[in-house]
Amino acid sequence: MFDFIFVSLTLILAFIIKYNWDRRWLYYYGSKLDSPIGWPIIGSAHYIIGGHKVFYKNVNMLLKSYPSEVAKIWIGPTLVVSITKPEYVEIVLNKCLERPEFYEFGKQIIGAGILTAPIDVWKSRRKMINPTFNPNILNSFVEIFGRYAFHLTNALEENCGKESFDILPKLFKCTFETACETLGDVNSNVLQGPEEIFENLTKAEDLITTRAFSLWLYLDFFWNMTSFCRELDKASKSIISIAKQVIQIKKSSRNQKPSEPMIQDNTYKEKRFVNHLLKLSETNAKLDQTALADEIQTFLLAGSETTALTVGLTLIILGIYPEIQKKIGKELEVIFGKDARVPTLEDINRMEYLERVIKETLRFLTPVPFMLRTNNQDITLDSNTIPAGSCIMIPIFHIHKKPEYWKNPNEFDPDRFLPENSSKRPRCAFIPFSSGPRNCIGFKYGMMSVKVLLAVILRKYTVVATEYKKVEDIEMLFYLVNKPISGCKIKLEKK
Secondary structure, eight states: HHHHHHHHHHHHHHHHHHHHTTTTTHHHHHSSSBBOBBBBBTTTGGGGGTTTTHHHHHHHHHHSSSSSSSSEEETEEEEEEEEEHHHHHHHHHHHOOOOOOOOHHHHHHHTSSTTTHHHHHHHHHHHHHHGGGGGHHHHHHHHHHHHHHHHHHHHGGGTTTSOEEOHHHHHHHHHHHHHHHHTTTTGGSSSSGGHHHHHHEEEHHHHHHHHHOOGGGSSSSHHHHSHHHHHHHOOOOOOOHHHHHHHHHHHHHHHHSSOOOOGGTTGGGGGSHHHHHHHHHTTTSSSHHHHHHHHHHHHHHHHHHHHHHHHHHHHHHHHOOHHHHHHHHEEEEEHHTTTOOOOOOHHHHHOHHHHHHHHHHHHHTTTEEEEEESSOEEEEEEEEEEEOEEEEEEEEEHHHHHHHSSSTTTTOOGGGSSHHHHHHSOOGGGTTTOSSTTTTTTTHHHHHHHHHHHHHHHHEEEEESSSSSEEEEOOEEEOOOOOOOOOOOOEEEEE
């Protein structure tokens, strides 16, 4: 018995020694970076106790307490390195393309598409998907953006002149239906369960974020025993079913009809996202049913949510700053006059002040506050070395408020984005859509959709301030994206 215990302890000790020896450079270079005091074994994991409800505040506090452009924090055995200098960020986003383990949790609701896929899968899929977001195809979506925006303004009639309400669910319904037609080439009316998508997505995000901030739940053994796991399975099945329905409908329609000569109005219909991928899947074995579902799921959900959230946040801002809303109104009056028509591509390109307001909203209330990457080799940034095996965190929301790049950063000023002002800032001082090879492929799609939605809403309604009297009143809660704790609350009055 004694021999058995001795051998067991020896093996455990040998494992610990080897484990730490293999990570010696991680400890060595990590020790040279600025950081808060950590505890044995858990490091500084106590800062995430309380989960996503305190994470945003705690990270903000740490970044202000340790203003170094390269700093670190240990979360258990993981070395997390924060980078806030735009020039360093650009290097990292060009060199480090792999996602950390955190993104694995998100696969259950947005699939293993290009947002969460490992580098080898991402490279091949990105190459396949790129042609579906070329300018000609995006421009063909403008009429669809406008049509669904008008549907939304009609649905908002019931809220007009009443108490404040959270507009985000209605915005998501609009952007999801728009994505179904533009990207999925299907009408959402033929799908089963789309009305439950927003509720299930919100519930799933909450559960995934809870797991991500509970280190003991990283192990499947413990996670599978919780009620959270069962709730997430139920919510995610409903979400996944939408992508599968889209594939089934599109495959059936392709099999029923022979290919016909495309008329002028449908010039780009066959090049839409889902049609293009389905055609490629006929000759590419790697693009099987699962891969198709993953990509459709990623684009329908991620694109719909961030677009809806950007519009909602911008409307909150306009309620707080009526003078900015009036300037937008004047710009729209010059473009449209009294005509209630659907916006055209030319109209969108003329919405210069509105675009600056959207960008300033994205700077001020960044929907995606962090980016995480892992590095497979040491990266030297001047006198700092980020050792291989680190988790690199890029706090976008913090970079967007650094006074070195943004004068009076806590003031809302759309003119920061005048060409003469933007040209003075480093490239990665403003990165709401990421940067580098793995940037957001749909950022132009999103900006066009947001501009059309806001233009249509603001031509019909005036946004009035609610409980958000100043920007500081908007308290954000970290999920997979950043959302106001009290929702996108606004009041509407008819013009």
